[in-house]
Amino acid sequence: MSITTNTAITLARRPVGPPQADDFRYTQTEIGAVGDGEVLCRTVYLSLDPYMRGRMNEGPSYVPPAGLREVMPGGAVSQVVESRYESLASGDFVMGYTGWQEYSVSPGAHLRKLDPDVAPISTALGVLGMPGMTAYVGLDEIGQPAAGETLVVTAATGAVGSVVGQIGKIKGCRVVGIAGSEEKCRYAQEELGFDACVSYRQADFSDSLKEACPDGVDVYWENVGGASFFAALGLLNDHARIPLCGMISYYNLTELPQVPDPTPRILRTLLVRRVKLSGFIVFDHQAREQEFLREMGSWVRDNRVRYREDIVDGLDNAVDAFTGLLQGRNFGKQLIRVSPDPTRG
């Protein structure tokens, strides 16, 4: 059977506030010929990540925005259907930025071959992929957690935060998570081994965080912004470090609330406490990928770093899962199973 049609999700219009179903369009297209050096792949898992919301906006960022009427960009794990690239063969599994679609044709050189015997192929989008590497490199380069220090991590059960916290434990830190529910907090403590976890939805959030950090905060990993940022700000120790990785609480903002200007407080704290705050994007650090795969791979094999996946079946459900991700409805790394995973029974 020759495959001729592809279903893809394109960006129909740029969202204002939370993305709506009408911001996306399901399109059917013909699959073109596979050119020299190219590979036709069937998507198995599509990764949904908070950064995608930023790419839906117009205007400059660290990468160009997603194009209107173009396939939504994103990382995916796929299986090769037809290859005209010498290092890949039909049946191989690969990871690549092939987008929100069932099938993709792309240069083989842009794909990374996966070995399903080393780790489940889905992990190439999570703990052994971009989110895991974000945690690994960002913590090492900016957070620099030392044994005995207190590390606070936001979005604590998410794809990045869960790895940040577990590396913190490996490094000998007291690790305190911030998450969006009691259930997530229980998971962070019982499964991930965090010392404490506080829900940002509870009324006494700021006081609870303070209680959980009796020795203050040495590393504050920022995925979220907003109330978490200000709660942590008041707890920072001298020479604290803030890896600034995301700010999911702002991504759907359409209007800025009127507030007493927080800038003096922010800058005063960072100055008086001699804090180092650094924006961080993993793409700047590709040179460390092999080292990351080696060390994180061994941690995952030894069960020192655990992961949880939130798998939704069907590309039809991608938009709904994505809007849920931006509200924290997911529990673990958000994946769409676009087609059956042949490596799982």
Added chain:
Amino acid sequence: MSITTNTAITLARRPVGPPQADDFRYTQTEIGAVGDGEVLCRTVYLSLDPYMRGRMNEGPSYVPPAGLREVMPGGAVSQVVESRYESLASGDFVMGYTGWQEYSVSPGAHLRKLDPDVAPISTALGVLGMPGMTAYVGLDEIGQPAAGETLVVTAATGAVGSVVGQIGKIKGCRVVGIAGSEEKCRYAQEELGFDACVSYRQADFSDSLKEACPDGVDVYWENVGGASFFAALGLLNDHARIPLCGMISYYNLTELPQVPDPTPRILRTLLVRRVKLSGFIVFDHQAREQEFLREMGSWVRDNRVRYREDIVDGLDNAVDAFTGLLQGRNFGKQLIRVSPDPTRG
């Protein structure tokens, strides 16, 4: 003639907003006996610095606040009147944190002996003192300016800013100052050799700064906060650095204006641009003092780093000069000549 009475300025109450004359008290005290290891000094120059405003407030900071009814703290250059410390003799010049007073008795070990033949003694409070070292170390550790980069410095003609900018020129940067008047801007360009200087009081400040930085901003040295911070934020290049040294525009704030929350914009810029922002206090870096004195000393001797002093005569005028300093009324390093300088004709 034996000296028995001392005039000192004490903190009478903690200011609310801009310091008032009544926040200070001129007191006459007896000078006690000089103990073993101690030195009696006559103050020649008292240094006035913006950081002193912070020390007048209650509450935690990187050093304890100034005590009520105690002598206002501050650095000064003095001449030894009587010494019971073996490394200092009557007539020697010293720098120490001896406070706002005519005479001081302090441990000789707390004083640094100055050689008036190497540099004018007043420079131990400016270009060859704490402000100069702040510029030198902060730029090296955080700013890390590279040849061809653009460095923007606030309070550009002040004790710290003027040195930051001139080191930037030595390192081969395009240096753009931000200052409070046309006259200061002229001085920054004509005397200090800055490539451009913009007054934050002009109506089109933000646009003018942009025009002065056609290649964006790689290092933004923060002494001021407020409008300068936000103007620079919009111009930052990828991987820009922000040494956060002071925020004089906030020091007298009593009420925070209601504004559309700027936090998302601040954090987004720092993340997307991968900016490193670090609070910096020179006291953490005393180990580099000898290196600083050696290198800055040679730059000053070779006229590669120039300095300007704003000297006001008489301790009686210290309070007025201090309130002026917080409004930017000074032009150059603010000093009070408490007693005649025997080294100047």
